[in-house]
Amino acid sequence: MNVITATNLTKTFGNFTAVDAISFAVKRGEVFGFLGANGAGKTTAIKMLIGLSKPSGGSTTVAGFDLTTQSEKIKERIGYMSQKFSLYEDLSVRQNINFYGGVYGLSRKTIRSQTARILDEVELQANANDKVGSLPLGWKQRLSFAVASVHDPDIVFLDEPTGGVDPATRRQFWEMIYAAAAGGRTIFVTTHYMDEAEYCDRISIMVAGKIAALGTPGELKQQYQANSMGEVFLRLVR
Amino acid sequence: MQSYLAFVRKEFYHILRDTRTLVILFGMPIAQVLIFGYAVTNEFRDAPVAVIDNARDELSRELVHELVSSGYFKLVDQPATADELDALFRAGEVKLGVFIPPDFESDFFRRKQTTLQFLADGSDPNYATTLLNYGSQIVGNFQQRHAGGPENYQVGVEMQLMYNPELISAYNFIPGVVAIILLLISAMMTSLTIAKEKEMGTMDLLLVSPLSPLTIILGKVTPYVLLSMSNALLILLLGYFVFDVPVLGSFWLLTGFCLLYVLTALSLGILISTKASSQQAAMMGSLFSLLMPSMLLSGFIFPITSMPWMLQKVSGVIPATYFIELLKGVMLKGLGMQYLWFPTLVLATMTVVLLSLSWFNFKIRTK
Incomplete structure (x- = not known):
């Protein structure tokens, strides 16, 4: 079952076509890597999918709703974690969870149980009342991912979620991603790190507004006769 | 409604966490009133x-x-x-x-x-x-x-200063300080806090959530409306008890005018924040486009009638000009709505125009 189907998704700014009629589908429970060089249209595409920007053309559904006409319904079914670390640093861990729970209209009881679950998952029980700003970056990012899932969304969009942390911490973060995907949540992730691309179930690579390649890491390496995703990427982008 | 309350609660956490801002919020009005009252004065003795x-x-x-x-x-x-x-x-x-x-x-x-x-x-x-x-x-x-006497044909002039017979300068600066402080809290703080969300990237998260833009804005400004109103009350009380500045007119009318002006200032703050992408830009925008002109050209420090034609026109588009007129009207002259409908109408019109402009800007941005 597909949770995202994009058919000729397009975005133009005046004469410039940032996203040029891209089509792809993402299955439920899949970890979908969305790659591309800077300026390839990757950020514009993800902004359309999460409702921050209106598509100029194409028909796209996200979580079963139409992107142009039912964007309000979509918002309730998706979570988002941006590349800028996006929790409130001056609020405590608990206050952040409570706030986002409230924003998504969760009941007091649900918020309480979700808070307990998240604190447990990120192993922050002892730091629940600490300011988020005082946590190490890796912890903030895992907390941010957990908070993006506070309302049990179908899809979580992660926009370069692991910028600036070491490989070991990145690995920990990906453990969380796998656990979420195993529970049936779809993960749509953009990244600069090619080792992370290897972790994805399937990958699309955007070049100049179009999807230049799409497939599992294994298929792509075979197709471009490369040893790693890094080589695949370089061959496409050059 | 629930998400709105969650938002307001979050804003209060921000404000209460930031002790520096709190000190500024409540220390500044007191400091300003006392400085204007004791140091910057036109009265003199000896x-x-x-x-x-x-x-x-x-x-x-x-x-x-x-x-x-x-x-x-x-x-x-x-x-x-x-x-x-x-x-x-x-x-x-x-x-x-x-x-x-x-x-x-x-x-x-x-x-x-x-x-x-x-x-x-x-x-x-x-x-x-x-x-x-x-x-x-x-x-x-x-x-x-x-020089009294029959053959003295001098024309005597008897002078009387109405509304402020003793020329007490507090009668002038208390309304002025209220206007400036409310502008500072409502416009500057609001533009700063919205710009901060943009700068930190949390604004994107809010826009991705099911919250409507209206809820976001209302949630943002509610705490500042409350803060502004309590500050206005604080300044008026200081004026009344420390400097004997009276409130001759209706207290509720006065409250209503304060609220109207707070709304005007808030819409200015929102407009600035739709344009400014960083806190610094918002700060500069508020300081130079709002605070300076309001201090200098609203009639608070320099009389409007003695300004050159151009500056009088500028003064005519500054909300503080009308608000000070309203405050003085109610507090010192005890006037009611029948004399004050014009400045009220101007402030209300300004608010509507500013809010529409902000909405328009916001729409362009999300396209």
Whole structure:
């Protein structure tokens, strides 16, 4: 079952076509890597999918709703974690969870149980009342991912979620991603790190507004006769 | 509704966490009122005066006594020559010099023309003008008292200052400070807090959530409306109990006007934040486009009628101008709506225009 189907998704700014009629589908429970060089249209595409920007053309559904006409319904079914670390640093861990729970209209009881679950998952029980700003970056990012899932969304969009942390911490973060995907949540992730691309179930690579390649890491390496995703990427982008 | 409450609660956490902002929010109005009340004042007492009395007769002594006993002036010296007086001025020891001509008394009673000379230190023009005015008023009274009689055809002028007979400067600065502080909290703080969400990237998260833009804005501004109103009350109470500034008109009308002005200022803050992408830009925008003109051109510090034509026009688009008019109308003159509908209408119109502009900007951004 597909949770995202994009058919000729397009975005133009005046004469410039940032996203040029891209089509792809993402299955439920899949970890979908969305790659591309800077300026390839990757950020514009993800902004359309999460409702921050209106598509100029194409028909796209996200979580079963139409992107142009039912964007309000979509918002309730998706979570988002941006590349800028996006929790409130001056609020405590608990206050952040409570706030986002409230924003998504969760009941007091649900918020309480979700808070307990998240604190447990990120192993922050002892730091629940600490300011988020005082946590190490890796912890903030895992907390941010957990908070993006506070309302049990179908899809979580992660926009370069692991910028600036070491490989070991990145690995920990990906453990969380796998656990979420195993529970049936779809993960749509953009990244600069090619080792992370290897972790994805399937990958699309955007070049100049179009999807230049799409497939599992294994298929792509075979197709471009490369040893790693890094080589695949370089061959496409050059 | 629930998400709105969650939002307001979050905003309060932000404000309460930030002790520095809290100190500014409540310390500044108190500091401003006290500074304006005690330091920046047009009232004066015991201005140092030197008199060159060339007459040395009964009448001249009486005149000097009258000047000094008014309480406004203090006789510090009686130099013999103009050069000595000049030295006193240079040393800054006197602010006003009085020169009484010889034969003052005899000329006066023979109704010959006699002229006193007043010299004031013009390096502080406002102060000098005030000293001269007070001085000549005292001389005028003195003259009238002594020169009575049938053959005297002088036209007497009786002056009365309405609404503020004692020329208490607090009557002017309390409304002014209220206008500035409300602008600061409502416009500047709001634009700052919205710009902060943009800068930190949390705004994107809010826009991705099911919250409507209206809820976001309302959630953002609600705490600042409450803060502004409590600050306005604080300043008015300080004015009432410390400086005896009355509220002659309706208290509820006054509250209503404060609320209206807070809305105008909030919409200004929102408009600035739709344009500014960082806190610094928002800060600069509010300081230079709002705070400076409101201080200087709203009639708070300089009278509008004495401004050049161009600046009067600028003053006419500053919300604080109308708000100060409303405040003075209610507090000092006890006026009601039938006299104040015009400034009220202007503020309301400004608010609607500003909000529409913000909405328009916001729409463009999310396209």
